[in-house]
Amino acid sequence: MSTTTSKKLNVKTGMDTESIKADILSHLRYSLATDIETANKKEFYKSVVLSVMDRLHDSWLNTQKEYREKKTKKIYYISMEFLIGRLLDNALVNLNLEQEFRDACKDLGYDYEEIRDIENDAALGNGGLGRLAACFLDSMATLGLAGFGYGIKYDYGIFKQKIHDGYQIERPDDWLRFGTPWATTRPSVMYPVRFYGRSVPYTDEDGHLRFKWENTQHVYALANDIPMPGFRNGVVNNLRLWKATSPKSLDLTSFNQGEYINAVRDIELHENISRVLYPNDKIFVGQELRLKQEYFLVSSTLQDILREYKQQHDDLRDLPKYVAIQCNDTHPNLAVPDLMRILMDEEGFDWETSWDITVKTLSYTNHTVLPEALEKWPVSMLRNLLPRHLQIIYEINKRFINKVHEHFGDDVNRVRRMSIISEGEQPSVQMANLGIVGTHKVNGVAALHTDLIKKTIFRDFFEMYPERFTNKTNGITPRRWLKQCNKPLADLITSEIGDSWITHLSDLRKLDDKVNDKKFMKKYSDIKQQNKERLAAYVKENYGFELNTKAIFDIQIKRIHEYKRQLMLAIYAAAQYNYIKANPDAPVVPRTIIFAGKAAPGYAMAKMFIKLINSISDKINNDPDMEGKLQCFFLDNYSVTLAEQLIPAADVSEQISTAGMEASGTGNMKFALNGAVTIGTLDGANVEIKEEVGDENIIIFGLTVEGVEELRRSGYSSWEYYNADKALKQVIDQIRDGFFEPDHPSLFHTITNSLLDGNDYFLVLADYPAYAEAQKEVDALYSKPDEWFKVALYNTARVGKFSSDRTISDYATDIWGCEDQLNKGREYQGS
Ligand code: GPV
Incomplete structure (x- = not known):
């Protein structure tokens, strides 16, 4: 018997803090050849994970054995x-050992969050x-x-x-x-x-x-x-x-x-x-x-x-x-x-x-x-x-x-x-x-x-x-996308209706009744605020930028692609800027627009969108007239981990693809579950989200699939839309004429050319007026917090259909x- 095996047999795999501590110490010494005095954080993290693995191995082997035998x-x-x-949070949530590991880390002188953040x-x-x-x-x-x-273990991921x-x-x-x-x-x-x-x-x-x-x-x-x-x-x-x-x-x-x-x-x-x-x-x-x-x-x-x-x-x-x-x-x-x-x-x-x-x-x-x-x-x-x-x-x-x-x-x-x-x-x-x-x-x-x-x-x-x-x-797992990423909300829900929702997400319908429960609604809205503040602290620490947590957090996070139309939200941000400049005394509902997403390295247009968003953001964020009214920020290196921080903090979920082009979307489901209000087109699973939450609880705008077909058939001309909407024309002119990039005024011509001479294949201009109107609806609703949070809660309560448990049951059956x-x-x- 090899020494590793005999050592493993001596490892205790108890489910209490003391045995977990013993195992972490043992792994430091016998797996990593270090000790608690000299180990660094990475080594400590590794020992924690090895101790989690110890607690998975029996079930792992037993599960496979059972499949074989049956x-x-x-x-x-x-x-x-x-x-x-x-994987760490997920494993601990699923093993029901979060608290024990937290305590074990603490007793050994480490903060669990810090250890968790070591993981790539x-x-x-x-x-x-x-x-x-x-x-x-x-x-x-x-x-x-x-x-x-079954997949590939790439040495280099995205x-x-x-x-x-x-x-x-x-x-x-x-x-x-x-x-x-x-x-x-x-x-x-x-x-x-x-x-x-x-x-x-x-x-x-x-x-x-x-x-x-x-x-x-x-x-x-x-x-x-x-x-x-x-x-x-x-x-x-x-x-x-x-x-x-x-x-x-x-x-x-x-x-x-x-x-x-x-x-x-x-x-x-x-x-x-x-x-x-x-x-x-x-x-x-x-x-x-x-x-x-x-x-x-x-x-x-x-x-x-x-x-x-x-x-x-x-x-x-x-x-x-x-x-x-x-x-x-x-x-x-x-x-x-x-x-x-x-x-x-x-x-x-x-x-x-x-x-x-x-x-x-x-x-x-x-x-x-x-x-x-x-x-x-x-x-x-x-x-x-x-x-x-x-x-x-x-x-x-x-x-x-x-x-x-x-x-x-x-x-x-x-x-x-x-x-x-x-x-x-x-x-x-x-x-x-x-x-x-x-x-x-x-x-x-x-x-x-x-x-x-x-x-x-x-x-x-x-x-x-x-x-x-x-x-x-499609569907999403409620474990990661609610229980783990939004613990305050998960705990509130569990305290009200029990925890069956974790595996039967449609049970969240029981929350429907809570819309008139003032105490509950206060807690629900407080959690959103708390999540926004947590995100703001993160952004402050990592970017030195201060998000206005009183503003609407309006978030679009996904791959950068023309059909997903990040450009439309960028144009809206610029139009708001223009409006505030022209109407300094007019009341506005404060907004903080947040983007994140990667562009394929060879996708020149998508990369140019990123540059444009950053140029518009600079203009907005450096203008004192925007203070307390408008912010725009692009967070780099979008990832699953970043999504877990952003989604619970969102008020508005941007799902604005050209109708017919987004097969489903799954971010849309994660946002709705965490109580963000969707502004979206009738595309992909947005259609089914609307059916579930009800027409009053989602803000739908723009061309439908049939509308897109009809418009193209009848001869779409983006110039007409450009000339017909003053605010839109102003922004496109600004982008074209270097307003956002004075040192390189022609930088964004690829973008404006595709919109105008290229006839705007993705129909950004065609949908823009309806989009701007829909954003006004967002403002109006947000100005009535009681109404807003009712709508938000209906989203949380009614998107049980989009659990991936349901999706998988359907695959299993059909x-x-x-x-x-x-x-x-x-x-x-x-x-
Ligand atoms: I094909 N999707 C993706 O992320 N990468 C691809 O190469 C292809 C599709 C996406 C779709 O765009 C989403 O609408 C969909 O929700 C997701 O696949 C999962 O089905």
Whole structure:
């Protein structure tokens, strides 16, 4: 027995402060070779986490054992992104050990908050898509589903954003510099992932034509596991992140010195596969390294799934009975040809049997209708990198096109639209088409979005396979997005209605009755004020800027994208500035506008928006006439952790995308839950939020999807809107003429040109007048605090639908076929 094992067996894993303290001290000494006198904060943090891990390991092992013994159907969620953020608070909340660890830290001379803040966010995602995957893991564990995440352990997550002179600068996110105590490397779980080579035909014993993928090169995928605890139910699921390592047995004995050095350098090339997360959001950039990452994830994950399956079952034809695989967007859709390849080439099944298993096991989620986001891999690239897969894709396509002919007759245009391979100058594989043809369910992420994909981008497919399309409105985990990030509100709610809401969020409806309870409403509004002050203290400390906590906190935080229209809020800020300058004595409702968000490093327009926001902010914040009336501030390096501070402090939630362009949004749900009032368009899940909270409790403005279509059809001219609205024209002129950037007056011409000569594709000018009116409604409502907080409370009380527990239950029932597991989840019975 190794010394580590015998030491671990002696570690006490009690749930009381004293045993926790003992374990922290023990880890300092025996895991980190230091002690309480000499350890620094990072080491202390690490010991704390190791002590938390000690308290997860039994449940982690027991959960897996139970799944094995009961042959539970397993759900595999494959995603290129998991934006899980910090894990310490979440683990302690779920283990119900917050107070004990707090006390233990304190007794040992550390402040828990300070220790918590040592943790780097695991920022292995760009935005909503990656955060959704993280919320789903939390809900699967909480519901007691055998749900596993599979992703890549990037050495570098989403870049760190700095602002220099108003411009975004990207810096590497070296989150693993000191390692992470949350991840356990599993040397026993490692698979070769093959690339290149060629597909070689041969005849098997039965005289059938078969193919072998030969002469390949390979890298290894090494498993790193992060525990995913459910909420106080003893369930601990797993997030498995693959790290690329080079083939182990490089025989170097015959090499001379130069070859040896080169061979070692090659190791690095192999390991590059898991080096860095691509920082693009909703834009397809056809880089080969990205394609390698996608296949690396798919190949290692399928090998792992099948190895596990074979340990428990002997007939692969039962795979769909015991396994469901969800592809998060098209990024993992090579799972279709890879599973086919394994079943045919390695397991010896015929095409029809393999196809039946594949389609029934896989399903695919679509997250956008934006055409520039859809993945189309050049055939030439696939032929080089994955020749056998390309061959299978061609065969899938051939058979599919035959079906299209059967179904629709000879409709060449339709065939061209539906083909998995698009012909033309650079033939490419349409990964979305592959996903629809090769899986049994395709889902959109909000009701409106699902309707839209059926009517637009996937219309032909919907006509052919209507039963494959289904909606699964997104959700958020109430553990992180209320219980953890807004403890004062969570505690108030629990003291009024009990704590069942933590796992049954719709129970918050019981708060509806409290709108007339003056004492309660006072506490509710006091908490908002307290959260605003907490945020102000943070901003003061980190930026030296003093937020006006008497003002409306009006917040837009998300990736910077033209369709999300941060520009519209920036224009509104400038228009308010102009109004106050022109009417110094007019009463105004004070506002503090806060932005945060990253722009893709290659997205010039989005980066220019950041600069513009900062220029407008400088103008506003340095003008004494604005004091007490208007502020505007861009916070750098938006992250999950920053969101956890901002959202509880928001009065107004900005959800103002051009109708039809935001698939769902999930920030909108987090804000509403924390009692912010939404100002938004009828887009994505805003539509359903409106249905839940009621028309009077959300401020909706602007063009609808139909309105957008109609306006474009009838010939939109942004110049008309520019000329028709004085305040709007003034701001656009100012942006164009250098008012906000006198030293470089033409700096923002790309922006004003796109609005005017470019005819404003995102309809900012078309929606602006309605937006400005809606902002007046915000002011009017905020001026009547009693009314305001009623509306806010109705938001908190009525958004239970948007718990990711509900979303996951819907997937379990309609896609994964594991609804039987839902009620078996060891139910949390209150503290
Ligand atoms: I495609 N989404 C994202 O964050 N990144 C992407 O590359 C793509 C979609 C987002 C959508 O924009 C949001 O509307 C949605 O709420 C989120 O995915 C989760 O579904």
